[in-house]
Amino acid sequence: MSESINNQTQRQETLKNIIRRLHAGASVDEVKAQFAELLAGVGGDEIARIEQALVAEGLDPDQIKPLCDVHVAVFRESLDTQADPQTIPGHPVFTFRAENLAVGRVLNNVRAALDNYKAAPGEATLQAARESVHKLREYERHYLRKENILFAYLERYDFSGPSKVMWAVHDDIRAGWKKLTALLNAGPGEDFAGFAAQLDETFALVDQTLRDMIYKEHKILFPAAMARLSEADWGEIRAQEAEIGYAYIAAGRQWQARVDPREAEAQAEIGVAPEGLIPLNVGALSAEQISMMLTALPVDITFVDENDAVRFFSQTRERIFPRSPAIIGRKVQNCHPPQSMGRVQRILDDFRAGVRDVAEFWIEMHGMFIHIRYFALRDAAGTYRGALEVTQNIAPLRALEGERRLLNEEA
Numbered sequence: 001m002s003e004s005i006n007n008q009t010q011r012q013e014t015l016k017n018i019i020r021r022l023h024a025g026a027s028v029d030e031v032k033a034q035f036a037e038l039l040a041g042v043g044g045d046e047i048a049r050i051e052q053a054l055v056a057e058g059l060d061p062d063q064i065k066p067l068c069d070v071h072v073a074v075f076r077e078s079l080d081t082q083a084d085p086q087t088i089p090g091h092p093v094f095t096f097r098a099e100n101l102a103v104g105r106v107l108n109n110v111r112a113a114l115d116n117y118k119a120a121p122g123e124a125t126l127q128a129a130r131e132s133v134h135k136l137r138e139y140e141r142h143y144l145r146k147e148n149i150l151f152a153y154l155e156r157y158d159f160s161g162p163s164k165v166m167w168a169v170h171d172d173i174r175a176g177w178k179k180l181t182a183l184l185n186a187g188p189g190e191d192f193a194g195f196a197a198q199l200d201e202t203f204a205l206v207d208q209t210l211r212d213m214i215y216k217e218h219k220i221l222f223p224a225a226m227a228r229l230s231e232a233d234w235g236e237i238r239a240q241e242a243e244i245g246y247a248y249i250a251a252g253r254q255w256q257a258r259v260d261p262r263e264a265e266a267q268a269e270i271g272v273a274p275e276g277l278i279p280l281n282v283g284a285l286s287a288e289q290i291s292m293m294l295t296a297l298p299v300d301i302t303f304v305d306e307n308d309a310v311r312f313f314s315q316t317r318e319r320i321f322p323r324s325p326a327i328i329g330r331k332v333q334n335c336h337p338p339q340s341m342g343r344v345q346r347i348l349d350d351f352r353a354g355v356r357d358v359a360e361f362w363i364e365m366h367g368m369f370i371h372i373r374y375f376a377l378r379d380a381a382g383t384y385r386g387a388l389e390v391t392q393n394i395a396p397l398r399a400l401e402g403e404r405r406l407l408n409e410e411a
Contacts, residue, residue: 085226089252092237099142100214102248130184141247143170157228176206302389304332351376369395
């Protein structure tokens with residue numbers, strides 16, 4: 001047994017050294033020639049574990065990303081012999097793979113639309129090309145489910161390599177979509193040849209990067225996920241997918257998670273709020289955390305219960321309208337000047353009757369542009385349980401121009 005463990009450790013270290021050599025500048029052909037026998041038996045999950053181990057040892061994921069395709073090139077002959085994970089309609093992996101099959105056809109349609117436009121320039125063929133790229137961008141839902149659901153579950157098993165490396169590649173693909181859209185919306189101008197060349201170059205990069213990512217999903221990510229996640233995990237992932245949605249397909253219904261009672265009990269314990277925390281629809285927080293969150297929000301919040309009594313207001317740093325603890329328990333109608341009481345009552349009556357769910361107003365005052373909204377609150381049965389007033393000075397928001405992304409934030 002110890003000999004087997006030692007051999008396995010030595011194998012993993014050798015494979016890690018292969019990747020280190022690639023990062024140091026060794027060529028794919030050189031590495032393949034030297035380690036041909038060892039490379040022949042490498043599977044997708046093993047590659048994922050090696051990259052994860054290197055990240056854990058301090059290798060910057062940003063260094064892995066540009067060489068990911070090189071890693072795959074080294075191991076590709078072995079990966080091509082690996083069978084894809086077997087799943088049935090409804091399983092999240094089956095759904096991901098079905099979307100990948102569909103997006104391949106969409107990519108082909110984009111290529112055809114761009115070629116048609118170049119062969120017969122005109123508004124009709126240009127619009128067809130725009131629509132084909134718009135259709136391609138529906139694939140965004142595929143990446144959103146990976147990033148926000150699948151990666152989150154893998155990280156529970158201390159497996160964060162894919163989220164650090166693949167997410168960055170997703171963003172490269174998104175940037176390509178955005179550039180294609182901008183080019184097609186702007187049109188050719190006076191330099192049609194240059195415009196056509198830009199379209200070809202941009203689409204070729206998107207097409208290749210996206211198809212390479214599909215291969216990595218099928219041969220590395222999905223096998224790694226299947227090896228780590230439990231049936232209960234997949235069931236929870238399936239239950240969360242619809243909120244984000246699917247690209248080009250409808251998820252099947254044939255697969256149902258079959259969970260061992262002991263596993264189900266363990267999963268249920270994970271969902272129980274730790275002592276001292278308040279269970280919410282999603283997650284659990286302490287009263288102190290909730291108070292800090294509400295105080296930090298750039299809006300003033302006042303909650304009125306189903307009997308029109310004020311029960312809470314947030315103590316934000318810069319309140320727009322004055323509030324005092326003395327109003328807690330007071331009828332909200334009495335918190336407004338007499339000339340406004342009728343309007344307040346009408347809003348509450350409409351909320352209570354289900355006539356509307358939102359009322360909003362805006363005023364200019366003391367250099368501020370104040371947006372005031374009232375929201376009806378209803379429980380799961382649809383019963384009216386109160387109203388929420390949200391007030392915000394949106395003058396700074398109205399003055400914003402252009403864009404400032406998180407990546408533009410100064411370190």
